[in-house]
Amino acid sequence: MRFLRDDEIQAFESISKNGQGPRLLGRFTTGRVEEFIHARTLSASDLRDPEISPLIASKMREFHNLRMPGAKKAQIWQRMRKWLNHAKSLCSQKDIKNFGLDNLEAEINMLRELLSKGHQEIGFCHNDLQYGNIMMDEETRSITLIDYEYSSYNPVAYDLANHFCEMAANYHSDTPHVLDYSKYPDVEERRRFIYTYLSSEGKKPSDAEVEQLVNVVEKYTLANHLFWGLWGLISSYVNTIDFDYKEYSRQRFQQYWLKKPILLT
Template structure:
């Protein structure tokens, strides 16, 4: 869920009142919490669009605590994704055992099950065994039959993001970032990815290391954070994952990719072979 940043002193006044009542009710229902009012809030770092906290309570068993994840939605993110879509996706995944369970909702956030697993690091993506687990889990994710329309969202999003970027950029900034070139490239890519041989699946669209967790006892992978998830060409999701290997979200410039770290041909082929070996709808 992200690395621990710091414990916040006493807790409640920093959280929405309605959410605090939900947290206390959860703790009371568990029955083993010493005092539902004695909750500790720990800020987690690494989240880009939300404020994410770990909430924990001491229990009657020594050195054991109850934990949940508390998420406050970021402001101004509607330009990037539809929050209602993300919530529907989270609820579907929760019901089908594909991610953390939904424990509670409040107007500007939610409370999630704490997964006893480790969030991956950038170097984990290059580990051959972990990469193989990710490839298989990605295929399973792509084969999910999400309710609702199964329309490709990629091109609409790219055009919308480009429109916003141009509206916020000075002419020299637009030129430096080649925004006009991007506008010309989108229809070219759209035509290529609209061919009949392209497999369409339910894509995560943000499969960076901070959104992947591993249970090191069972070697099971859990994919979290579905803000950008939608139906898209699965080739896009695979390519995006490769690009995420060039990212470091724990620097002052998380948006700048180091393509010296981009996986080589052999590494990409190994990932795709594992992906294709996992049985599913796209062969």
């Protein structure tokens, strides 16, 4: 399932003008010409590489600071409600029951109310920062983020949470839909990443600032599980790629219900 192509093209053009990602070299009726990047796409293990991970953290901070068209407010809640309605319109009654879709609107509303309290930084987020959307030049070690179909303004904590959740995935294994949460970064890894993220502009954050963002990010993993759980369900009805979308979705919802009582106490 993809967002509207026009939205993706507009995002690509704006990101390119801001000096991020591949340069846009030209457009024509059915497509566009992009700069070729002399870089390799990262692998699943690269995300936790102690030399590569800090480079990703700094690049995320740079990306979040982009000035992009559109209202600078969280888009995640509106999108999840839209996707929930779409999923319910596609799913069989059996799937609606098995995946607990009738309960999810209340969960989305609860998360929005809880996570929107207090100050939260809104930035332009990638929203799909899995290893396949990150490229690295082996010579210069420069990082490029690609594929902006889900990009929008959101709480930066949501994007960080998404990146951490993606460390449980390996889409190039024999079972690409299976998530291994033993590979989710431990608290020290998350602290290091967030410290680098916050300090990448030259100002060192306090321990309290790091700890606060670590805690908020962890709560936003719940929104992340719901978002991609809904994506998996919808994709199972509209995509023909050889990928067990429903099993992927089941794992994301399972993780939500497993983590909710721990993270929201």
